[in-house]
Amino acid sequence: MSLSILCRYTCSVVQRYAQLSSPLVHRRCLVSSISLYKNHNPGWGSKKHTGKRKIQLQSLLLSMDPEVEKQLAPLRARCKEQGDIVRKLKTDGAPEVDVKREVQELKSRKKELEDMTLKLSPPDSFDRAKMNDLIKRRFFYDNSFAIYGGITGQYDFGPMGCDLVDNMLAEWHKHFVIQERMLKVNCSILTPETVLKASGHVDKFADYMVKDVKSGECFRLDHLIKQHFEKKMADKKTSQEEKEIIKRKINLLEGMTMEEMDGVVKEYDMKSPLTGNDLSDAVEFNLMFPICIGPTGTLKGFLRPETAQGIFVNFKRLLEYNQGKLPFACAQVGNAYRNEISPRSGLLRVREFTMAEIEHFCDPDDKSHNKFSQVAGVEVTLYSACAQMDGESAKRTTIGEAVRGGLVANETLGYFMARIQQYLLKIGVNPKKLRFRQHLSNEMAHYACDCWDAECLTSYGWIECVGCADRSAYDLTQHTKGSSVKMCVERLLKEPQMVDSVVAVTDKGAIGKAFKKDAKAVQEALASLSSEESEKMDKALSENGEYELNGYKLSRAMVPSFKKEQKKVHVEEVVPSVIEPSFGVGRVFYALLEHSFRVREDDDKRTFFSLPPVVAPIKVSVLPLSSKQDFVPFTDKLADALTELNLPVRVDDSTGSIGRRYARTDEIAIPFGVTVDFDTVNNTPHTVTLRERDSTEQVRMPIDEVPLTVKKLADGKILWKEVTDKWPKFVAQETTK
Amino acid sequence: MSLSILCRYTCSVVQRYAQLSSPLVHRRCLVSSISLYKNHNPGWGSKKHTGKRKIQLQSLLLSMDPEVEKQLAPLRARCKEQGDIVRKLKTDGAPEVDVKREVQELKSRKKELEDMTLKLSPPDSFDRAKMNDLIKRRFFYDNSFAIYGGITGQYDFGPMGCDLVDNMLAEWHKHFVIQERMLKVNCSILTPETVLKASGHVDKFADYMVKDVKSGECFRLDHLIKQHFEKKMADKKTSQEEKEIIKRKINLLEGMTMEEMDGVVKEYDMKSPLTGNDLSDAVEFNLMFPICIGPTGTLKGFLRPETAQGIFVNFKRLLEYNQGKLPFACAQVGNAYRNEISPRSGLLRVREFTMAEIEHFCDPDDKSHNKFSQVAGVEVTLYSACAQMDGESAKRTTIGEAVRGGLVANETLGYFMARIQQYLLKIGVNPKKLRFRQHLSNEMAHYACDCWDAECLTSYGWIECVGCADRSAYDLTQHTKGSSVKMCVERLLKEPQMVDSVVAVTDKGAIGKAFKKDAKAVQEALASLSSEESEKMDKALSENGEYELNGYKLSRAMVPSFKKEQKKVHVEEVVPSVIEPSFGVGRVFYALLEHSFRVREDDDKRTFFSLPPVVAPIKVSVLPLSSKQDFVPFTDKLADALTELNLPVRVDDSTGSIGRRYARTDEIAIPFGVTVDFDTVNNTPHTVTLRERDSTEQVRMPIDEVPLTVKKLADGKILWKEVTDKWPKFVAQETTK
Secondary structure: OOOOOOOOOOOOOHHHHOOOOOHHHHHHHHHHHHHHHHHHOOOOOOHHHOOOOOOOOOOEEOOOOHHHHHHHHHHHHHHHHHHHHHHHHHHOOOOHHHHHHHHHHHHHHHHHHHHHHHHHOOOOOOOHHHHHHHHHHOOOEEEOOHHHOOOOOOEEEOHHHHHHHHHHHHHHHHHHHHOOOOEEOEOOOEEEHHHHHHHOHHHHOEEEEEEEOOOOOEEEHHHHHHHHHHHHHHOOOOOHHHHHHHHHHHHHHHHOOHHHHHHHHHHOOOOOOOOOOOEOOOEEEEOOOEEEEOOOOOEEEEEOOOOHHHHHHOHHHHHHHOOOOOOEEEEEEEEEEOOOOOOOOHHHOOOEEEEEEEEEEEOOOOOOOOOHHHHOOOEEEEEOHHHHHHOOOOEEEEHHHHHHOOOOOOHHHHHHHHHHHHHHHHHOOOHHHEEEEEOOOOOOOOOOOEEEEEEEEEOOEEEEEEEEEEOOOHHHHHHHHHHOOOOOEEEEEEEEEEEEEEEEEOOHHHHHHHHHHHHHHHHHHHHOOOHHHHHHHHHHHHHHOEEEEOOEEEEOOOOOEEEEEEEEEEEEEEOOEEEEEEEEHHHHHHHHHHHHEEEOOOOOOOEEEOOOOOOOOOOEEEEEOOOOOOHHHHHHHHHHHHHHOOOOEEEOOOOOOHHHHHHHHHHOOOOEEEEEOHHHHHOOOOEEEEEEOOOOOEEEEEHHHHHHHHHHHHOOOOOHHHHHHHOOEEOOOOOOO | OOOOOOOOOOOOOHHHHOOOOOHHHHHHHHHHHHHHHHHOOOOOOOHHHOOOOOOOOOOEEOOOOHHHHHHHHHHHHHHHHHHHHHHHHHHOOOOHHHHHHHHHHHHHHHHHHHHHHHHHOOOOOOOHHHHHHHHHHOOOEEEOOHHHOOOOOOEEEOHHHHHHHHHHHHHHHHHHHHOOOOEEOEOOOEEEHHHHHHOOHHHHOEEEEEEEOOOOOEEEHHHHHHHHHHHHHHOOOOOHHHHHHHHHHHHHHHHOOHHHHHHHHHHOOOOOOOOOOOEOOOEEEEOOOEEEEOOOOOEEEEEOOOOHHHHHHOHHHHHHHOOOOOOEEEEEEEEEEOOOOOOOOHHHOOOEEEEEEEEEEEOOOOOOOOOHHHHOOOEEEEEOHHHHHHOOOOEEEEHHHHHHOOOOOOHHHHHHHHHHHHHHHHHOOOHHHEEEEEOOOOOOOOOOOEEEEEEEEEOOEEEEEEEEEEOOOHHHHHHHHHHOOOOOEEEEEEEEEEEEEEEEEOOHHHHHHHHHHHHHHHHHHHHOOOHHHHHHHHHHHHHHOEEEEOOEEEEOOOOOEEEEEEEEEEEEEEOOEEEEEEEEHHHHHHHHHHHHEEEOOOOOOOEEEOOOOOOOOOOEEEEEOOOOOOHHHHHHHHHHHHHHOOOOEEEOOOOOOHHHHHHHHHHOOOOEEEEEOHHHHHOOOOEEEEEEOOOOOEEEEEHHHHHHHHHHHHOOOOOHHHHHHHOOEEOOOOOOO
């Protein structure tokens, strides 16, 4: 599986197959709710609270203006009130439908609180239009097939975008695959229907849709309703009372069933926003792209909606590769596809996207992690399900405390959360705009034990960039059912056990005569039958006289009887649990761009991206101050020496002023710039200036020292400060005029 | 465009739109034919041959056993005879259909010669079954969705295959993108029909197919015929005379039209090989996977059949990114799709594959390359069109000489051929099994000036792995036609020219009134009309009273008249030429595996891959000799130190003998292995053994020296010899028993 929102599993449809009352989540939720309560209690931390199972959630409230808090207080109270209702219903074992109704209401109140919090936050000077202008102008990415009019929901990544994504993924590979010694696979995107039937996608991976009855234009049902309501909200004729009702309905929208949404469409007599025509009844629209594999048209398939299934179907081979041992993890990076009804929000909702997924297989009864102690002290911002239910804000804590307190389900899940955060910060995500939000129990697929999304704050609000879920044994179990190939590991029993076993008594002669060279395979298949299978076969042979095993038709004559035996077994079979960190690469990329977008204080036309050198597409620019011929050998030699070190270089020998050229290199996030000037050419030793993008500081240094210095800076082996400490500062005016 | 065979442009269909008598190719072909002739002439090299335009093809015949040459001589003569007929027809300007018939015959004779040459070559001990066993057993790659029965033409790459491909591509990125300072893009795979209509794929990207009239099973026409004939050849009842006829027909198959093939099917009364049912008439089957984008089903598209089109449609933005200057190159790596009728030959013909393509845009009148001198001395094996027509073998020469002699069309094409070879050798392709084969004029698309395929010799024969073509202005011209967006560059004229120009005289008031805020855009569009467009518009306004320009309806009142002017122009517009190196990554990968597969001389069960460290998936193994607890800290610390350097490490602490474990690490191509033994644990300074895979040599060295030494070895910074020179040899028996 994959990112919750990305895979639409938090939205509309899947909620219907998520169970609301997972006792595990509920218990943990109550526990952490107590811990949070204690946290507000001044007595907390005193002796009487200590003890072996003491919950040590040393959370820190995010610093918050008291004035702001005053405005938020009533909204927090409204959440808490509703959260308590939900808790009570769950504790009382109320019918699912009732719980669900109240959770919807809770989410609506949560949304009000979140909206108000964002509204009251200190104003962010971020200007999306300005950033988009830069992105388009310097071709970070743009609509695909623009010369043919473009196409919504698909983007081409230009040189800067492509290199940035490549660098993000190269760092991802080092951070996860190499450092954690994971396996990696690359599986087919064209996927036969049977595989996605087993995974649940054929039946459940859908959105609701209505059609313009005349033009055939399609609309995503929730978007259509929201758009209609937003128009009404903006309409002066709408009364205040009506507006209040509509606002509530908008907040409730996410949790509505198809029938409920359809009811809203009819209640408000909504029409096609493009033509004013009537709309069809709502239908479910499966979001996978159907495809026919081969020329006959009979082998149906889909473009994969996520990369994870490729790992699951190869589980047996991967386990074998790992010499039969748990735990191990396998990663995959690649494209996935979703036929969005009406894509919007730029890179956040697209039809073709890259995912980077990890499936960590572990013993279901031992989810400890041998490197957990290395990350236990990592501070994270957690927005727990309980905090959401109580109208609390997200809390700072360490991942060690969160796991010890039971808030995060287990060490392995916590370990990956910490590693995800380390990765995101390394590539340049703003730590203040990063949080982990726990899924509410009804957001989680019923098989998941716990799920946290790494969310980044952007101008679109908090967006889910990475999912991190404990998916238990669900996926392997589904594929075992779908393929009849057992997906499990053998676990050594502490001591051997005697078990009753039903064994086939065969007539070798009859089998040999019937199957000839296949007889051995048939004998082996019979020998490896489980007791249940043996009993089923015995019954079938008695009733029908024949039974098909692995494609071989067996008769009673071949298997005259079955006998009961006591067998000594040393191992038991268990289906591994899967912990899944799942990255929506395009979303991380987009958040990173927003977080690193800057405007120079002294000139608001000079915009740039402050990307860390490790992911910056080009590491260094070489700028000759003059186009005179004597400059060429210096420029060429330097650029070649930098290229020799595998550093992506950009030479800008255009005639613009040096300031304008710096501005151009800043725009495409080049962290370091070398200028060959008259001093370089005229004086020995030949020196150049080296400039750092964010500070615009420059030093003067010998040209021969530049390549290795830049290499070290680009690899993060040294910091800029070490360069300014070593070499004299060079002061020059940066004017773009 | 892309790899010729990969894209099926050498096969069946496309030949029909390839022109046979490109004068350029023909001229060059005659020239090089003369040069080859001279090469056999003992007088060659003497003074009388020198001169400014002397063709210096210093080719070396590949060393060949004289006994073998004797057997090949008559076949060579047969080719030469037929090649001369083709040449004569072309020189005489004979009708295309006649030339084509004789070229078919030539190809048939060429095939006979090639088959015999391979047959007479010294026997290669390569054992494909043995290699495939290793590939499957250690999960380099395998059929996709195997637990669901698998699917033909699709493969999943396991940990070893995936890492090997990743490393090949990382090296490709360094070798081409960084070293040549190319741009790189990542474009959409879902492609609207209009784009692929313009590129020619909708109309021409097809294979011939027949169907079983009852079961609906489909067969690729040429494969079906070949299979039928092979069966007949193996049949004892077939007379020798019949066999000869069939052999000729098999060789002619590749050049047949659909009607000719259909004729063969009917002549031999071929039936479905699976059911014996009748077959349908042959039809063309487009190999692209159709897809509907969005929910309405009205926006038709395809999965891209090659990555190149994404670069062409973004040409304008890329040119702008490059500040309007030529030459520049843009690369793209990604998946492409082809709905093969009946995939076969493992990785060589698949439905989903990775390509790495480069489009180098240059001035059509200046295809020199500023770095050509750096590669001029690179020796290559060239199998020219002329050599193929003359029944000659491939020749060794330098790329410098090949370009000077006119055999390779221009410096840029030659530069890329040399760089392609350097890349292939760097990753481990066997230089003796690599050649460049020039397309015969009728294999080339009509717009291409010259095309050479890098071919690797494998157990499937010579397979095309990389195409390198000069595609002239074809692609940009097609997309200019398809999108009405001009794709060209401005080239400075040596001196300004006065040209006649037809200019619109506009009524600003009328335009302003009609278009309001768009009036400026309309005025600009009118000002930038070409003379041809102006004349067309004038005519239309006179005849119909209105004309649509960029979506604006203009009337005569807005553009009352047109006037002739003399304009001074400083630039001219030209459509750049495209030189395209195009890598079939899966094919290079497969050839690399065959070329690096080894069997130990002393034990034919010990098979391994001798991959160079730079592409080997895992760089180093760490093997504790004992599972005793004292070994653990040494193993862990060493593995961590290696991981810290971003070296992929495999720790094998299983209980197998050290020889067996070495064998296991050899199988997955790990080039270096460190063994922690009793000496390590018991003596200070702590030393370990370091082993090299291919030689199985070992040295003993201090444990602390290992990480950096291995890092340098893995990066190719030092050679193994330097290690054995420095540290004492360690001798131990390697037994797997």
